[in-house]
Amino acid sequence: MKIAIVGSGMIGLCSAYYLNKRGFEVTILDEGDGSDNCSYGNAGYFSPSHLVPLASPGIISQGLKWMTNPESPFYIKPSLNRDLARWGWQFYRASTKSRVKRAVPVLSQMLTESRTLIEEILADTKIKAGFDNKGLLMYCKSQNVLDEEAELANLAKKYGQEVDVLSSAEAEKLNPGFEINTVGAVHFKDDAWFTPHLFMEELKKYLSKQGVTFSYHTRVTNMESGEGHVKALVTDKGKVEADQFIIAAGSWTAKFLNQQGIKILLQGGKGYSFVVADPPVMPKTASILTEARVAVTPMQHGLRFAGTMEINRLDLSINPRRVKGIQNSIPDYFPQFSEKSFVGLKPWAGLRPCTPDGLPYIGKTRKFDNLIVATGHAMLGISLGPVTGLMVNDLAQENTPHIDDTLLQVERYS
Ligand SMILES: Cc1cc2nc3c(=O)[nH]c(=O)nc-3n(C[C@H](O)[C@H](O)[C@H](O)COP(=O)(O)OP(=O)(O)OC[C@H]3O[C@@H](n4cnc5c(N)ncnc54)[C@H](O)[C@@H]3O)c2cc1C
Numbered sequence: 001m002k003i004a005i006v007g008s009g010m011i012g013l014c015s016a017y018y019l020n021k022r023g024f025e026v027t028i029l030d031e032g033d034g035s036d037n038c039s040y041g042n043a044g045y046f047s048p049s050h051l052v053p054l055a056s057p058g059i060i061s062q063g064l065k066w067m068t069n070p071e072s073p074f075y076i077k078p079s080l081n082r083d084l085a086r087w088g089w090q091f092y093r094a095s096t097k098s099r100v101k102r103a104v105p106v107l108s109q110m111l112t113e114s115r116t117l118i119e120e121i122l123a124d125t126k127i128k129a130g131f132d133n134k135g136l137l138m139y140c141k142s143q144n145v146l147d148e149e150a151e152l153a154n155l156a157k158k159y160g161q162e163v164d165v166l167s168s169a170e171a172e173k174l175n176p177g178f179e180i181n182t183v184g185a186v187h188f189k190d191d192a193w194f195t196p197h198l199f200m201e202e203l204k205k206y207l208s209k210q211g212v213t214f215s216y217h218t219r220v221t222n223m224e225s226g227e228g229h230v231k232a233l234v235t236d237k238g239k240v241e242a243d244q245f246i247i248a249a250g251s252w253t254a255k256f257l258n259q260q261g262i263k264i265l266l267q268g269g270k271g272y273s274f275v276v277a278d279p280p281v282m283p284k285t286a287s288i289l290t291e292a293r294v295a296v297t298p299m300q301h302g303l304r305f306a307g308t309m310e311i312n313r314l315d316l317s318i319n320p321r322r323v324k325g326i327q328n329s330i331p332d333y334f335p336q337f338s339e340k341s342f343v344g345l346k347p348w349a350g351l352r353p354c355t356p357d358g359l360p361y362i363g364k365t366r367k368f369d370n371l372i373v374a375t376g377h378a379m380l381g382i383s384l385g386p387v388t389g390l391m392v393n394d395l396a397q398e399n400t401p402h403i404d405d406t407l408l409q410v411e412r413y414s
Contacts (some may be wrong), residue, residue, distance in 0.1 A: 014389030049188035053358025071325025090356030117386035268351035292329035
């Protein structure tokens with residue numbers, strides 16, 4: 001049976017991995033060269049700790065404060081666009097205690113399973129990609145924020161995670177020689193990380209060897225269909241026929257589906273990263289500067305800093321003020337770093353595919369019986385890649401997904 005996947009990001013590749021294993025004949029189409037997507041320059045975390053979605057109580061009031069600061073980590077670009085307005089309204093509606101209470105068990109189950117699956121994939125493919133399972137430290141500068149993180153730690157423990165709340169001195173012991181200026185940290189010990197671009201490159205090589213076909217610089221522009229069935233994808237290089245079609249086109253998925261009469265709400269959430277190749281000191285553990293919302297990941301080629309969430313549709317331009325905002329926050333937490341540590345660095349930007357409620361869209365559409373959508377993973381597309389791939393594989397085999405997908409329905413906002 002033939003499967004065509006649109007998108008060679010983490011979601012497309014993980015789907016291809018499982019589909020290929022089950023004997024499907026897989027072709028992946030991408031309009032780029034497969035290395036210019038969001039799955040390359042991100043922070044590389046596998047984070048069961050992130051079991052609370054972005055849309056949660058407190059985000060609206062905090063977000064409104066951030067809106068006026070050009071260096072803040074969160075921003076929604078004001079616009080008269082109707083889709084953005086609908087997205088914003090649904091984001092607001094999803095930011096309640098009761099909605100979060102429904103989302104947490106699903107997200108937690110998916111994150112935990114995916115965390116196990118990534119180790120299985122790495123063992124099977126023999127890819128290393130700098131994978132490290134020393135956990136994630138949430139560094140806090142204020143006692144209030146440390147207390148909030150400790151509450152999150154209690155929630156994570158209820159879901160079986162191992163978490164320690166540490167004083168600053170205890171946190172420092174985990175990274176001897178790496179100075180921190182904080183009141184303490186929470187150590188989510190089940191989290192892990194890798195160097196994402198290495199993983200992506202290695203997985204593509206592995207999949208090619210297993211017989212997956214990659215068709216780069218191929219833009220999918222339309223579909224041919226009839227009687228509720230997709231017959232072919234129309235691309236700028238001709239038609240691609242298959243039995244089943246997977247749309248894993250990241251932040252661009254809504255644009256494509258909307259053209260096909262399938263309405264989903266999805267916005268690009270722009271984030272930046274940069275790598276300090278030769279940092280003053282290299283920490284051994286990945287961390288997040290909690291108040292500043294900056295991720296810090298020791299990678300194979302240096303120390304990567306990543307941050308900001310600018311909801312602004314499909315704009316990938318770099319705003320130097322926000323990059324500066326990330327850089328300015330670092331010496332506050334890590335006194336061995338200064339402005340000089342970041343001179344001449346080239347920032348990268350990526351678009352996180354964001355749904356209003358922070359849960360991905362995974363499933364079939366009402367209109368077509370052989371069209372599967374897998375996107376909307378926002379800040380968790382790396383963490384959730386493996387489990388999403390497995391769910392796509394369930395759907396392609398006409399099975400009910402092994403994870404309850406009630407909250408993940410593709411057309412839940414139409
Ligand atoms: C700064 C930053 C840090 C992050 N850190 C983490 C992290 O630590 N952990 C984590 O889990 N997640 C993280 N994320 C989120 C994660 O990177 C994304 O959720 C994930 O990469 C999305 O993968 P994807 O496959 O859905 O989309 P993408 O990687 O964007 O891939 C989509 C692909 O579809 C192709 N495409 C689109 N339209 C078409 C078309 N019409 N025809 C053909 N091809 C098309 C594109 O060219 C692209 O290659 C981070 C994101 C950012 C920006």
